[in-house]
Amino acid sequence: MKPDALEGALRRPFAEPASDRVLDAAREAFEDVGIQRTTMRDIARRAGLGRATVYRRYPDRDAVVAAVLLREVRVFLAWLDERIDHIEDPAEQIAECFVAVVTGLRGHSLLNRLLTLEPAAALPAVTVDAGAVLAVARGYFAAKLREHQQAGRLRSFDPEPAAEVFVxxxxxxxxxxxxxxxxxxxxxxxxxxxxxxVPVVTG
Structure with missing residues (x-):
């Protein structure tokens, strides 16, 4: 998924209940046996839905994987907002964001499980093929810096390179x-x- 497409998808409402059941089931299967060993039949069985119902929402496993990834990103960013949005001091918010991101990613059960079960498949997804997710992360952090600039708590500068360093x-x-x-x-x-x-990000 390209960065613009992923950013657009992040702004859309969360999926409806039946789709959430599919994604819950897929995430569970991915953690249990990995993506490569998970079939659409497995996902339908775990979700308690017919395969036709699953296929109406997601045409193939790749679409399910993309949807699970999208939801994981949205959930993580919502969790991060809860951790840092109440902090008005930009230096303190940057520091707390760093702590939250590092500990949150290192403790992410699905990510760590896939890196263990399927390193050959998972590593490209979080390195050479991670451009879209990294772009979304950069945009998220840059937006936080712009909020501080607009409030007069940070000097004027281009936040995108600073956000890139952080990410x-x-x-x-x-x-x-x-x-x-x-x-x-x-x-x-x-x-x-x-x-x-903080000195690098804020200049």
């Missing part, structure tokens, strides 16, 4: 072995973000 660092920490940047201690991660990431 790329969080993405690297998800995929790379631990280094000197703390990722397993919220207080230390927050202190790191305040000292090193």
């Amino acid at each position: 790329r660092l969080a993405h690297s920490m998800l995929l790379s072995p631990p280094g000197c940047i703390p990722a397993d201690d919220d207080a230390r991660s927050r202190a790191f973000a305040r000292a090193h990431l």
Whole structure:
């Protein structure tokens, strides 16, 4: 899915109940056995629906996978909003966003399960084929910076490159072995973000 298409899909309302049952069932199957071993028959059985009902909503497994990914992104961003939207100080919001993103992604059950079950398939999805999701993440963080600019809490600058730095660092920490940047201690991660990431993002 291209970045513009994914961003447009993120703005649409959540799916209706029958579609949610399909996506719930698909997510469960993906966590249990991986995407490659999940069939449309498996998804229909887990959802308690006929295959024809499933196919009317999603023409093939790839469409189901895309829909599950889209919903995971939406749920994650909604969760992130709850964690950071009440913070008015831009430096503190950036630090808290960094902590939330790193811990949230490292603890994401579906993502980690797929990286374990199907690394050959999952790794391209979160690296070379992750352009759309990374673009959405960059747009999300840039929008937060613009809100602070409009409120007079940040100076005027182009937030897109700053958001790119933030997203790329969080993405690297998800995929790379631990280094000197703390990722397993919220207080230390927050202190790191305040000292090193906030000055880069805000200039």
